[in-house]
Amino acid sequence: MDAPSVALYNQLKAAQPFFLLAGPNVIESEEHVMKMAKHIKAITTKLGVPLVFKSSFDKANRTSSKSFRGPGLEQGLKILEKVKAAYDLPVVTDVHESCQCEAVGRVADIIQIPAFLCRQTDLLVAAAKTGKIINIKKGQFCAPSVMANSVEKIRLAGNHNVMVCERGTMFGYNDLIVDPRNFEWLRETNCPVVADVTHALQQPAGKKV
Template identity: 45%
Template sequence: MEKFSIGSLSLPDDNMPLFIAGPCLIESRAMALQTADELQRISREQGVHFIFKGSYRKANRTSGRSFTGIGDIEALEVLAEIRQDYGMPVITDVHETKEVALAARYVDVLQIPAFLCRQTELLVAAGESGLAVNIKKGQFMAPEDMALAAAKVVETGNKRVMLTERGSSFGYHNLVVDFRGLAKMAESGYPVLYDATHSLQLPAAGQGVSGGERQYVLPLARAAVAAGVNGLFFEIHPDPSKALSDAATQIPLADFSTMVKQLLHLYRCVHALHSL
């Protein structure tokens, strides 16, 4: 697997998993900075590397009445502030080709949402930005087909691509994770991440909002680490009960440090076994 950099981070790293973490949506500057403060503290304490995650706008809400953001420029400026003041790369998702040039001025990584992972023009535009691109696997996609999505980015000359598992549709209002898919995506030669919080959504199961089963986040994240992923993706929030999106699956900020510590220890054990 060919290594590449995102800011000061190198991926993949056999000694350290990449963590992408942050709120589902930039709800306010204060909330985002509070989250970044805690991630910086965990990074210093445990030596882990974070990419700060925050959607500057949500375009794929269940209901048209759902909160979608505080304003594009205002949210992107918060992300840029975190990148500058905390020395932490940042990632946000884009939904249309016209968003790419705007978002690319503020962030280090562009994310392709799962619903849009087959959108050729969007993938090409993201690749042409020159930024690293994280492609979420569609809930409807076979894992081996994600190599074709990645190829659309790579054909622009941009080889900095990551693939992220986030569960597959399992009937209505439910997702399931087939852990064979992590190994199948890894065969593509691109780093593979596991999205531990979105994988436990119950899509549109809550009367116009998505539900979720947050209590299973840690067991499934452990399973993903044991399966050999290169990184983990979490949505975290100071108070998930008050979150304006994905309230049922975001991890309480106060609990995240303990979770990271456990997963980091397991990651090192797994890679020690691989070296035997």
């Protein structure tokens, strides 16, 4: 196992009252990301909350083909490396394909599996083999019990540094809700449980009324 990942995983598990994964949803520019990292670290340091800086190099699951996706793998990872060096912060970012995992694992401390891909075995195994912490978002279409199977795929690949993330549940066609019982059920995976506050209650691709 990757020793720094094990140390970070244990630190996050022991965090009180919680740890925070935070940052711009997608990398808009190097300047913007560095500015956000500086300000978020200042706030969390003052409050004594452990921070993992989050931003995506690519949002491959945007609803519209016209939506901004990010700078891409190579440029995005360079920017995240600069965040780590400048602010001494661990970073988390998404992967969407198995072929991205090795490169991402050389930079990211936590690899995040998007909700729509939470059952994709090849992607989960490729991410697990990096030795990094894996944060699996629960699919909006999944019962929390499904996450036990996703976690098992990571562990069977030899990686026990796994977290699961509540990301809301589809309520009808265009609403997400949070069922608070999910947090208790997700704990049955014997993993730290993350709450995606910004995405768990929303109208995905919905129009304002």
